[in-house]
Amino acid sequence: MKCDGLMNPEVSKTSERVHQRIPSGCAISGMMSEEGRRIDGRVIIKSIACMHDRSNGLGGGFAAYGIYPKRKHQYAFHMMYDNVEAKEATEEIFKDIFNVDMDEPIPTHRENGISNPPLLWRYFLEAPENKLEFISERDYVMKMVMRINSEVEGAFVASSGKNMGAFKGVGYPEDIGKFYKLEDYSAYIWTAHGRFPTNTPGWWGGAHPFTLLDWSVVHNGEISSYGINKRYLEMYGYRLELRTDTEVIAYLFDLLVRRHKLPIDKAVMSLASPFWKDIDRMEPEQKKIATAIRQVYGSSLLNGPFSIILGHSRGMIGLNDRIKLRPMTAARKDDMLYMASEESAIREIAPDLDEVWSPRAGTAVIGTLKEEVE
Amino acid sequence: MESQLPAEFMVNVDHERCRRCKRCVINCSFSAIEFKDKVTPNHRLCVACHRCATFCPEGAITITENPLEYKYGYNWTPEIRKNILKQAESGGIILTGMGNPRPYPIYWDHMLIDACQVTNPSIDPLREPMELRTYLGAKPECVEFDSEHISLETELAPQVKLDIPVVFAAMSYGAISLNAHKALAMAAKRMGTLMNTGEGGLHEELASYTDRIIVQVASGRFGVTSKYLNNSALVEIKIGQGAKPGIGGHLPGEKVGEDISKTRMIPVGTDALSPAPHHDIYSIEDLSQLIYAIKETTDYKKPVSVKIAAVHNVAAIASGIVRAGADIVMIDGFRGGTGAAPMVIRDHVGIPIELALAAVDERLRQEGIRNRASILVGGSIRQSADVVKAIALGADACVIGTASLIAMGCRVCQKCYTGNCAWGIATQKPELVRRLNPEIAADRLCNLLTAWGHEIQEVLGSLGINAIESLRGSRERLRGVGLPQEALDILGIKHAGIGQ
Ligand code: SF4
Ligand code: SF4
Numbered sequence: 001m002k003c004d005g006l007m008n009p010e011v012s013k014t015s016e017r018v019h020q021r022i023p024s025g026c027a028i029s030g031m032m033s034e035e036g037r038r039i040d041g042r043v044i045i046k047s048i049a050c051m052h053d054r055s056n057g058l059g060g061g062f063a064a065y066g067i068y069p070k071r072k073h074q075y076a077f078h079m080m081y082d083n084v085e086a087k088e089a090t091e092e093i094f095k096d097i098f099n100v101d102m103d104e105p106i107p108t109h110r111e112n113g114i115s116n117p118p119l120l121w122r123y124f125l126e127a128p129e130n131k132l133e134f135i136s137e138r139d140y141v142m143k144m145v146m147r148i149n150s151e152v153e154g155a156f157v158a159s160s161g162k163n164m165g166a167f168k169g170v171g172y173p174e175d176i177g178k179f180y181k182l183e184d185y186s187a188y189i190w191t192a193h194g195r196f197p198t199n200t201p202g203w204w205g206g207a208h209p210f211t212l213l214d215w216s217v218v219h220n221g222e223i224s225s226y227g228i229n230k231r232y233l234e235m236y237g238y239r240l241e242l243r244t245d246t247e248v249i250a251y252l253f254d255l256l257v258r259r260h261k262l263p264i265d266k267a268v269m270s271l272a273s274p275f276w277k278d279i280d281r282m283e284p285e286q287k288k289i290a291t292a293i294r295q296v297y298g299s300s301l302l303n304g305p306f307s308i309i310l311g312h313s314r315g316m317i318g319l320n321d322r323i324k325l326r327p328m329t330a331a332r333k334d335d336m337l338y339m340a341s342e343e344s345a346i347r348e349i350a351p352d353l354d355e356v357w358s359p360r361a362g363t364a365v366i367g368t369l370k371e372e373v374e
Numbered sequence: 375m376e377s378q379l380p381a382e383f384m385v386n387v388d389h390e391r392c393r394r395c396k397r398c399v400i401n402c403s404f405s406a407i408e409f410k411d412k413v414t415p416n417h418r419l420c421v422a423c424h425r426c427a428t429f430c431p432e433g434a435i436t437i438t439e440n441p442l443e444y445k446y447g448y449n450w451t452p453e454i455r456k457n458i459l460k461q462a463e464s465g466g467i468i469l470t471g472m473g474n475p476r477p478y479p480i481y482w483d484h485m486l487i488d489a490c491q492v493t494n495p496s497i498d499p500l501r502e503p504m505e506l507r508t509y510l511g512a513k514p515e516c517v518e519f520d521s522e523h524i525s526l527e528t529e530l531a532p533q534v535k536l537d538i539p540v541v542f543a544a545m546s547y548g549a550i551s552l553n554a555h556k557a558l559a560m561a562a563k564r565m566g567t568l569m570n571t572g573e574g575g576l577h578e579e580l581a582s583y584t585d586r587i588i589v590q591v592a593s594g595r596f597g598v599t600s601k602y603l604n605n606s607a608l609v610e611i612k613i614g615q616g617a618k619p620g621i622g623g624h625l626p627g628e629k630v631g632e633d634i635s636k637t638r639m640i641p642v643g644t645d646a647l648s649p650a651p652h653h654d655i656y657s658i659e660d661l662s663q664l665i666y667a668i669k670e671t672t673d674y675k676k677p678v679s680v681k682i683a684a685v686h687n688v689a690a691i692a693s694g695i696v697r698a699g700a701d702i703v704m705i706d707g708f709r710g711g712t713g714a715a716p717m718v719i720r721d722h723v724g725i726p727i728e729l730a731l732a733a734v735d736e737r738l739r740q741e742g743i744r745n746r747a748s749i750l751v752g753g754s755i756r757q758s759a760d761v762v763k764a765i766a767l768g769a770d771a772c773v774i775g776t777a778s779l780i781a782m783g784c785r786v787c788q789k790c791y792t793g794n795c796a797w798g799i800a801t802q803k804p805e806l807v808r809r810l811n812p813e814i815a816a817d818r819l820c821n822l823l824t825a826w827g828h829e830i831q832e833v834l835g836s837l838g839i840n841a842i843e844s845l846r847g848s849r850e851r852l853r854g855v856g857l858p859q860e861a862l863d864i865l866g867i868k869h870a871g872i873g874q
Contacts, residue, residue, distance in 0.1 A: 222494040224838040227766075227850025235739050260516035263523035273841075275503045289526050295533060296513045296745070298843030304494050305838075322840065323502055325495055 026208075026220040027051035027173075027194040028328075029340040030309035031349070032316045036373030037335070038066055041182025043349050044190035049174035050348040051194060051341060059195030059207035060176040061168025063159070063216035063311045064187035072163035074101055074124040075141055080204050081119040082154030090148055090155045097144050098125040106167075107181050114171045114179045118156075118204050122165070138213055138258060145212060146239045156205035161214035164313065168193075168207035176207075188369070189316050191309045193218035209311070210247045212254050216311040219246040220341055221326045224304030232299035249308055252300050257312075264317065268364040270297035272322050309339050315368040324361035331356040337367040379459050383422045384438050385415035391434040398426035398435055403796040403806055404789070423787040425796035457717070468717040471790030471800065473617055473709045473754055473776055476721050481728035481861065482760045486870055488851040490838035497840050499831040505841040506827060508771055509533040510608070510748040511677040512701040531701060532677050534607050536771055537566030538827045539842060540761055542819075543752050543775030544590050544612065544681070546572030548625045548634050548646065549713030549790070550779075551807040552579070554799045557782060557815035559583035564816070565823045568607055570773075573623065573648060575637040576602055588679070591668065593622060594648035596638035600671050608702065609668050610679040611661070613652070616710030616727070616753040618719045619683030623648035629793055629802045662698035669699070677701035677748075684708055684730030684753065685723075689737035696738060696747045704773065705730050707753025711776040713800055714791030727753040728767065732865045735768025735847060744768075744847075758829035767865065768847040781822040782815040850874070 029047045033039065044062060068076050075098075081087040094100050106120040127137050135143075145157045159166035164187075167180040173194040193208035209216040223229065223245035230240045230248060236259070238251045249271075256267040270293045274282075279290045294301075305325030310317040318339040320328050331338040331346045332355045338346040343356060359365050385406060387398075392413055399409050406419035407426060420437065427435045444452040457468055490496040497504070511533035518527040542558045549572060556579065558569040563586045570588040571580075575597020580587065584605040591598050592612040603609055614620065625634075625646035635642040655661050665678050679702035680695045682688065692703045707727025712720065731751045738744040751764050752773030761772045780786065783797040790800035798810030834840065837851055845851065853870040854862045862869055 222838075224490065224494050225844035225848060227848030228844060228846060230850070231739060231847050235742050235744060256516075261518070262516070263519055266517075266519065266523075276505055276507050277503060285525065292517050292526055292528065292530055294843075295509045295511075295530065296517050298841075299847065301841060301844055303839040303841060303844035323497070 026196050027054035027341045027345070028192065028208075028218045028220050028307065028309050029338075029345050030189070030191040030218070030311065030316050030318065031336060031338050032189040032367050032369075033335050034337065034367065034370050034373075035335040036066070036188045036369055038186035038188055039190065040186050041177060041184075041190065044192050045174050045177035045182060047340060047345045047349045048177070048192035048194055049172075050345045052172065052174070054196065054341060055172060055194030056196045057170075057172050059168070059170055059193070060173025061166060061193050061195075061207045061209055061218070062173070062177060062180070062182060063164065063166050063189075063191045063209040063211065063218070064182070064185050065164045065189040065214075065311055065313060066187045067165055067185045068124075068163050071102075071124045074126055075160055075162055076165055077123040077125055077160050078106060078158040078165050078167070079119075079121045079123065080156040080158050081121065084119070086152055086154030087119055087121065089152050093144075093148060093152065094123065094125065097128075097131065098123075099128055100125055107184070108179050109181050110179075113175055114169065117169060117179070142213060142254065143237070146237075150239050150241050158205070159209075159211040159216065161211065161216075162313065164214060164216070164311075166209050166211050166216060168209065169204045170207060188373075189311050191216060191218045191311045191316065193220075206244055208246060210244070210250045212247075212250045213258070214313040215250045215253050217246055217249045217253075217308055219249060219306060219308045221306030221308075221321065222304050223248060223302055223306060225302060226304075228299050229302065249302065249310070252302075253310060253312070256297070256300065264315075264366060265364065266293060268317065268319055268366070269293050270300050271302045272319055272362040272364070273297075273301055274362060275322065307341065315366065317367070318359060318365040320359060320361050320363070322362040328359055329356065330359050330365045337365070339365060375463050377418075377459075377463055379418070379456060379463070380442050381417035381420065381440050382456075383420040384417050384440050385420050385426070386436045386438060387413045387415065388432075388434040388436075389413070391432040392430075393432055395431065397429050397431065401425045401429050401796065403794045403801070403803075404792075421787045421789045422785070423789070423796045424785045469714055469791050470717045470720055470788055471712060471714055471792075472786055472788040473711040474721050475788070478709075478726065481726055481857070481865065482756075482763055484855050484857050484861075485728075485763050485852050485865070485867065486855055487759070487762060487766070487833060487837070488853070489836040494838045496838050497835040499828075499835040502835075502840060504831040504834055506538050506830060508536045508539045508842060510536065510679075510702055510750070510770060512747055513745040515745055532608075532675055534568070534677060535566070536568065538823055538830075539765060539771035540755075540823060540826060541567050541588070541750070541771055541773050542569040542778050543710075543773045544570035544572040544588070544610065545713070545775055545779075546574030546590075546596075546625075547577055547637055548572075548574040548629060548802070550800050551795075551798055551802060551810060552577055552633065553807050553810040553812045554779075554782060554815065555580060556812035557810070557819060558778065559587060560812065560816035561819035561823070562586040564820050567823065570610065573612055574625075574634070574646075575639065576605065577633070577637050581605065590681075591664075592648050593650070593652045594638075594646060596640065596646060596648075603668060603671050603676070606672075606676060608677040608679055609672065610681055610702075610704065611652075611664060611668070611700075612681045613655070613661075614681065614683035614685075614706070615712060616683045616706030616708050616724055617712035618715040619685050619708075619724045620650060621715065621719050622650040624714065626793075631802060634802065658694045658698050661695065665699045679704050679750070681706060683710075684725045684727055686725060688725070688730045689733040692734040692749075693737055693741055693743070696743050700747055702748045702750055703734065704750040704752070705734060706773075707751070710753035711779075712790075727751050728764075729861070729864050731764060731769055732767050732849075736866055739847075758826040758833075761826065762830055762833050762845065763852060765842065765845050766848055766852050768849070770846065777822070778819055781818045782810065783818075
């Protein structure tokens with residue numbers, strides 16, 4: 001709360017101070033409709049706002065899936081620019097590497113305490129055929145994302161997937177949500193994050209979610225195995241220059257699921273693998289799989305305290321570290337799946353639930369869109 | 375020629391306390407103590423092995439350095455002068471044992487480990503699982519599943535399980551005694567790790583430990599049969615050794631008794647010569663052929679390791695070895711021990727294991743083939759902290775030779791090549807070998823590994839991680855102190871004081 005007082009003097013009224021407690025890190029929340037029903041952004045804002053005390057105003061953000069149905073075959077790039085030069089430099093590169101079908105400013109609402117936003121612009125892009133002779137389309141787009149992030153001073157790709165987008169910045173998540181006018185977007189998956197930064201400076205690009213292509217990650221915690229996760233990813237051409245540990249999670253999913261084609265549950269197993277003592281007691285076939293995954297994917301094991309919600313175009317995954325050092329609650333109501341740091345954040349938007357549970361350490365909650373949903 | 379060499383040590387006997395039991399006389403295998411009315415030392419012969427002092431019931435013996443002063447000379451140190459005197463008298467290469475004792479920088483001692491505070495909690499190894507299990511062997515880039523996403527399609531290359539990432543180094547039967555071999559095998563089995571036969575073949579009494587034994591194929595090919603290769607946890611091709619890169623081995627005929635002759639498959643009393651190169655390996659293709667010959671012989675069921683000395687070009691060599699098909703690369707640093715080596719080689723050839731390891735791990739990553747082989751490193755791993763730092767630099771596991779001998783009683787007197795080891799380790803003389811009780815020595819080895827295991831777990835806990843694979847290659851958790859920028863760059867670490 002000390003930071004609160006410094007950064008946002010107005011929120012810390014004397015009368016309230018008596019009830020202040022030490023906040024315990026970040027807040028995350030996620031919701032999806034398995035039927036693919038689209039829900040507007042006010043709901044998720046309400047949920048994350050309920051956990052106001054878990055963030056300190058230095059970062060908030062949202063990922064939304066299904067928001068650009070009319071342009072769902074194009075890559076939607078949400079860009080953050082520190083200045084006009086960065087925008088020009090990036091657009092120069094875009095012209096070279098993509099077909100730009102449309103570009104426009106990301107609509108924002110300017111009167112609510114969000115200060116100094118960067119230039120926010122979005123582009124709907126296609127990868128030109130002639131560039132894809134020796135490389136798959138997604139590998140190509142991934143490479144270009146890496147290139148812009150590391151080569152263009154002051155430019156940052158906030159999201160780069162199809163029919164999805166990330167909306168993030170410095171501020172409390174509920175303020176960021178209003179700033180981006182999320183009430184105007186409808187999505188079948190929403191994830192949200194309120195940030196309490198410790199080890200990375202509070203800048204707009206550093207807010208969650210972190211994304212790559214369709215992957216988005218909101219994360220509460222710290223990855224103590226960052227050093228080796230990073231070196232492992234670098235072996236496969238990922239460039240990790242954001243100086244934050246959350247991006248490794250997004251990239252690891254990209255590597256394991258998209259490029260190595262691991263089924264989601266096996267990818268999750270390699271990121272938060274069971275303990276050897278439990279593997280040794282598994283049925284032979286299961287044991288063989290779990291052993292092979294640990295042997296091969298030791299460097300992708302995420303170690304340290306974390307709870308994450310991962311979004312992708314076909315679903316949402318919640319995951320805790322192997323000894324559950326960060327909180328996570330999950331719930332269901334009809335076709336809706338909810339996950340959040342605190343149960344209250346779910347009850348706030350769905351008071352009447354069919355089922356509420358605390359996922360066990362290292363055990364993923366996997367939500368998948370019904371197959372018939374487009 | 376009458377020797378002009380002064381004694382290196384003085385054996386001081388307190389005759390008031392001495393009760394003339396003569397235990398020291400019996401125990402000194404270097405004939406440095408006689409009994410003439412009273413205990414009478416011959417200082418010149420003393421090697422400071424501490425055997426007499428340890429076994430004197432009255433504590434009447436101390437060994438001190440000969441206080442004989444030399445006129446100071448920064449350049450002409452007493453050691454250099456003594457070596458010249460020795461060679462002027464003998465005309466020969468100076469032989470020595472154990473590892474390089476010279477004051478080259480020890481990079482381990484210039485690296486510090488990170489720990490968690492507040493933002494990422496540390497983990498208490500007494501309450502939470504803390505996993506050290508490690509598998510040695512080639513890993514595929516990814517695992518594949520069938521179209522149903524249920525069963526595993528990838529068949530992994532053979533993997534050898536280690537319960538602790540520390541294995542015993544190659545020391546041949548011949549260089550060390552059968553009792554020492556037995557102790558290492560027993561301890562390896564009990565601790566879930568491995569011992570290594572070295573190049574001297576496998577004594578039949580160790581048959582029941584073969585799933586915990588690395589069998590070596592060196593240039594002398596002693597005792598190599600298909601049965602030998604198949605009775606193993608893994609097979610190691612020895613190209614070089616840290617203490618004597620580019621140099622072969624020589625076990626003098628006197629040491630080749632009945633038993634050694636059988637194990638090595640050479641006639642009793644003949645010198646066992648290991649040529650400097652393998653006479654069938656003159657290039658990387660030849661090495662590849664030998665690797666695959668061994669894999670064929672063992673039906674692709676054993677990982678094949680290739681051991682090399684850390685030399686200047688080690689990264690490129692290691693990359694070639696991995697591409698040649700090795701499942702494991704074992705790198706032996708310039709401070710690694712030996713039973714016998716020319717001093718000029720031991721003290722002046724090779725490079726530190728810390729730098730070699732960092733260079734190799736980085737190179738294999740740049741080439742995208744780090745997963746294709748495990749990296750084992752040795753060459754003066756002295757304590758659990760060295761193990762932690764080595765793993766953080768990128769090793770899969772460490773190899774300990776000298777440390778394991780010290781645990782059994784070795785005093786690092788560097789006289790292994792004489793065959794007179796007073797502690798029953800580096801000797802074949804039955805009366806000396808008998809001094810080493812394999813059961814007790816095995817207990818001591820197990821204690822050492824158990825202690826190190828606990829210490830490694832403590833460090834992992836303080837790093838906030840609970841599996842050794844999250845440390846492996848995680849150089850971000852190391853910082854250098856007092857190292858020049860070049861060394862930091864090679865080690866791939868930042869200087870202390872720099873945050874993330
Ligand atoms: S050689 Fe060893 S046993 Fe002999 S006198 Fe010296 S210290 Fe004692
Ligand atoms: S093994 Fe024996 S001879 Fe060699 S250094 Fe140790 S105590 Fe000395």
